[in-house]
Amino acid sequence: MSFRIRGQNTSCGVGVADESKNTFMELKRKKGYRYVIFKIDEKKNEVVVDKTGGPAQYYQDFAESLPQNDCRYAVYDFDFVTSDKCRKSKIFFIAWSPAVSRIRSKMLYATSKFSFKKVLDGIHYDIQATDPAEMELDVIKDRAH
Numbered sequence: 464m465s466f467r468i469r470g471q472n473t474s475c476g477v478g479v480a481d482e483s484k485n486t487f488m489e490l491k492r493k494k495g496y497r498y499v500i501f502k503i504d505e506k507k508n509e510v511v512v513d514k515t516g517g518p519a520q521y522y523q524d525f526a527e528s529l530p531q532n533d534c535r536y537a538v539y540d541f542d543f544v545t546s547d548k549c550r551k552s553k554i555f556f557i558a559w560s561p562a563v564s565r566i567r568s569k570m571l572y573a574t575s576k577f578s579f580k581k582v583l584d585g586i587h588y589d590i591q592a593t594d595p596a597e598m599e600l601d602v603i604k605d606r607a608h
Contacts, residue, residue: 477575478509479582486512490540491554491585494518498525501536501579503571510536510579522600534572535559536579538586541603553587553607556580562593 489495497520502513513535514528525539537557544550558576560569580586588606592598 477503477571477579478507479579480504480507480509480511482512483510484582486515487538487583490538494540494552496540497521498528498537498539500525500528501538502533503575505571510575522603526595526598526600529559530561532561532563534561534564534568536572536576538583539603541607543604543607545608551607554585555588555590555603555606556583556586557590557592557598559598560591560593 483499483501486496486499490497490499495518496515497518498516499512500514501510503509504511516524516528522539522541525537529535529537537559539555539557540552541555542550542552558572560572580589590598590602590606
């Protein structure tokens with residue numbers, strides 16, 4: 464089955480707005496953000512920035528920023544201290560696809576995920592979540608250590 468949107472085959476993925484790339488680099492290199500949430504703009508057929516959270520934001524702020532009924536991509540910069548007292552940071556990519564979101568949206572995000580992730584150089588961990596429990600802070604901590 465071929466899934467098409469506005470005449471374009473999404474198996475090739477959607478484009479990525481320059482703003483999305485630049486915002487990710489601000490998070491990665493300059494620690495300008497704690498998290499960035501991206502959405503697919505179906506009219507432009509590209510991934511754009513939906514929301515950002517400043518460096519002082521907590522994980523709960525990030526989790527509450529994801530829509531309950533629609534898909535999103537997100538990156539979260541998780542800071543922690545190792546058992547030998549070293550400060551570390553790991554960047555998580557989260558593909559958020561709640562069970563109640565539209566089938567069309569789920570398919571579009573699923574088929575575009577790989578090509579979008581390739582643009583984000585520096586991702587340490589990838590999480591696919593359909594329910595908030597699949598991306599709780601304990602899950603993030605366990606993966607990072």
